[in-house]
Amino acid sequence: MSTETKNIVVLGASFAGLAAAHNTLKHVLPKLADKESYHVYLISSSPDFYWRVAGPRAAVSAQLMPDDKVMYPIAPGFAQYDSKQFTFIIGTVKSWDTGARSVTLDTAGGQQQVLPYHALVVATGTRTPTPLLSLHGTSEETKAELSRMRTALNSAQTVLIAGGGPAGVETAGEVGELLNGSPGWFGSGPKTKKATITVVTADSKLLPALRPALAAKAETFLSRVGVDVKKNVRVDSAAPAADGKTTVTLSNGETLTVDVYIAATGVKPNTSFAPSHLLNDRGYLTANGQTLRVDGAGPRVYALGDVASYARGGVMDIYDAAPVAMTNLERDLSAYSPDKPDATPAGPDRTYTANLKETQLVPVGQSKGVGAVFGWKLPSLMVWLIKGRDYMVSNADSIVGGSKWAKESSWKPTDS
Template sequence: MPEQRNIVILGGSVSGLQSAHYILKHLLPSLNAKHEAQYHVFLINPSPDYYFRIAAPRTAVSTSRLPAEKIFFDIEEAFKKYPSNNFTFLQGAATGLDTTARTITYKRSEYLGDEQLSYHALIVATGSRTFEPAFSQPTDKLTTLNAIKSLNTKLSTAKDVVVVGGGPTGVEVAAEIGELLNGKPGWFSTPEKKANITLITAANHLLHTLSPSRGKEAEIKLKRLGVDVLYNTRVADTTATKDGRTVVTLGKGEKLEVDVYVAAHGVLPNSSFIPSPLLDANGYVKTNPQTLRVDEAGARVYAIGDVASYSRNTILDVYDSFPVAMVNLKRDLFSYNPANPNKKPSGKDRHFTPNKKEMMIVPVGSAGGVGALFGWRAPNWLVWLAKSRDFMVGIGPGPVISGDKVKKEVAWTKEEAVA
């Protein structure tokens, strides 16, 4: 029997799904033909479903605005086209990593013990989680659906709402709540304000990765939806009352009592299973910012997407870094020599360079929004066309889950190629 070399991918995120499809389509056939060993791809994820979290701000506010079933996708169904001797999906959560033994520990159920899987190559793509559980899926589908249902129910009758976070999620969520509770503005009219909605940010303008003028444009659109913005303000504490409301204590001591408090500020990396020496001070996997290898974890270990230290937690970084990771992974796999397993491949690695131009599209309700593409202001109609009308459900998740996003192999250059 030939040796089996496992390529293990952790996480059913955009990065994880694209990596699995890409390796199965473009690398595995050549690897199995080139080497005597048999290569096998394992994808490990806590849920059997891919959650299209880009659309979460609309669904989490109201499933009548965007049904939940439109943003969940069956992972196993998408990978049925690959032979079982090439691919295995394991529904489970990673619980440990041993870089010396080169094994991943995972747990498929709370009723089962830990299991181990050896890896020849490893891709950590476990992503990040939000403070509000309805905006991400760190565990299983049912948990996320329950969080969506809970937030939907609370918001449906709310009269006083606080949303914390001046980034894209905060702006999008506040706008969705405003349109749900106060109504949609007309061309020359603004609906009567029926609910008090406050968006709180610690920054001095919204959407800090865009120019202040884009942030001001977002504020104007939010005001038409009945959303007030409070700048340069931090939340010090929140306390639940006996009647189900929340007391929000601000940094200067002021208190607000509201029906619903929505935490839409930042994310946390899903990295609790990673040994602490491999994590930076904020809990992200220490990743070589050029090659995307996790150098301290040994040969053929990569981190892609939100969980990695190079990432700015944007989908743009995922798409821009993906070709780099796949070319370097191919170089590592194709040059592997069992007699010297840790030897680096000859030739030139591909390097990742982050795109620092203004690149973001932010819906502010269903009629449009703000943003920039390649540093140029995105007009309202373009924001509506690209994202605001359906949060990209019609064009975003399909190619990712099916593998069509990675139909073509990334060509390596003459300097990057290995024999």
Template sequence: MKSIVILGGSFSGVSTAHRILKQTAKTGPVKIILVSPNTHFYWNIAAPRALVPGQVADDKIFQPIAPGFSQYPASQFEFIVASAKNVDFVAKKVVISGSAGNKTLDYDFLILATGSSTRADTPFKTLGSTEATRDALHDFQARVKKSKTIVVAGAGATGVETAGELSFEYGQQKEIILITSGPTILEGAIASVSKTAIDLLQSLKVDIKLQTKIIGSAQTPDGRQELTLSDGDKLITDMYIPTFGVRPNSSYAPTKYLNTDGFVMVDDYLKVKGVEDVWAIGDVSDLEPPQFMFANKQSAHLAKNIILILSNKKPLPYKSGTRGMGVQIGRKAGTGYLGSIKLPGFLVSMLRKNLFIDNMGPTVTGSAF
């Protein structure tokens, strides 16, 4: 029986574990060990809306991981709440650290799916444990509720959705300011999508400041934030929410296998370059942007290749997906694109109106795969 260790209990790790286990009738049994510092799966796609008090209950975005795998015998699946500390790719060993201390796992195959974190330690990603993420989310909700002025910094998808959710909920009750260093919002999107996003945010009374950087932040005596802007102006706000910048969770991996930004370097088969029997998918990989649709595509492809390898067949090269983006702006509008095509706003809004929350349960139980 082959031992497959999967590091990471977010979407990439959980979905790949289910996909492999559901297909092992073709290959004979394997033993999957899923390692995650989080007891619960976190549907962080909905984080921009969850920051708004009363909008998303905890059990709608946090679901325990272990019960989702109860359908598999203990001989085929084990869940360990721990963090990866280091990996020896030559000896095929992983050192993990949990409540019981350090433990060494041997593997035949290893899948790195540890995801990424926000540079500002905000609850748009997990924060080291389920408890820490939940506590941070509750703290944000409390601060949003009492704040009259909120500055959202960074105008990628997360920043745009966050500003839209806040403004949709509070309208004229709170001043919502979106700041970006770029010449537009949603940089990298086709121009018409960026323009539509600006129009939708402005219709919600979001104050958008383009080509502006926040170069300093200091707390005032009354507990507010004084932001120093690149043009020399000062901006006093009750709450400051940075949404820019992610860092890969790859500190356990030898640096020779990481690029200059810390992402794990992979080849056309999603294999870690220069290593046998180790793959990396999702946010921690250097292959594609850290987006849900790419993580899902990579997970499905890797699971298929693992089954092929276990069946003594050749794996297939991965074909990168078409670039695209969809953003929900408020709860009734959206915009997005796929390749060079702008998607109809009603279609994006229809697909994203609940930020895919209904998909969390089937993901954790595996019925989605």
């Protein structure tokens, strides 16, 4: 039996990366005859996992959503595994050489490290325009921006939020309730409107993934907390003014100067390190939409989560995709032999099928929300119970600590 150490490298330690690392250690390696010859590396630019789901509430109030409810140290969650088989590296991926089968890292200690891989899982995700809603490097940048935003909102009289998707609507609802208060369960608007808050969206309605009736309901809920919506208009530019305000130019020619500007207009994939021939025209990593392998990168390379071309985006999509990638990883590792390094496993692969049914939960303030699950519309109270109460922060420990994946997702070849 070979004594060669075979590295399984996971790039990224948010939802997808944590799912890959825990599943590999819990379920993939124990099935391998030469499991002692493998070593799992988890690479992250941050020592902390950010529960970005709660970013909209964390941005407005440390009392409602303190930092320790959204930031979770990663390393303690992996202390359960043998150090001979796992290493956590805080560093940034600078380049990826598919020919040499290695990635180059800039580590937190200021050193450059070339890390060879036997198998690679790319789970670097996407980033929002603002570190309020996703990590931009280390968690310290997000913590600083959360603190800055909370201070700015305390005295804000004008706020503009760009983006009519879930992040924009949720943030607007939280800001509206913070500054203008809630009219109560049956009121139609704030008792005293202390701030002018505007959401702009390039779409003809809010929340493009949801049916028009739910989008209209979300707009009504925003109106209750004093938020106005401008549709069919986008932000062309936003420039800081000398007095700390921001001057925003809209596509309709309108120019606004506001106390607080928040960009929630979409995401970009974290793929600056990847060879250009592996990316699609939007910069996402091109992956096989069924097996989740990155076929153009050579054997035993996988894309998991929002960074991948097949992904619809969101945590639920990751939960559906992770078992597929991990099953195919185990199959590929089992098929490998030194004399046949490119061998493919016998029999059918496990395949991924995107859930295309209407599924999205969007809290609007601290008591309302709209949403649907698998095409079924949910009442506002149910959206609040599931997500709006605390943005599901109680789930974070199971993600970081791995108990979310304590039980392996079962699969038989006939299931495909």
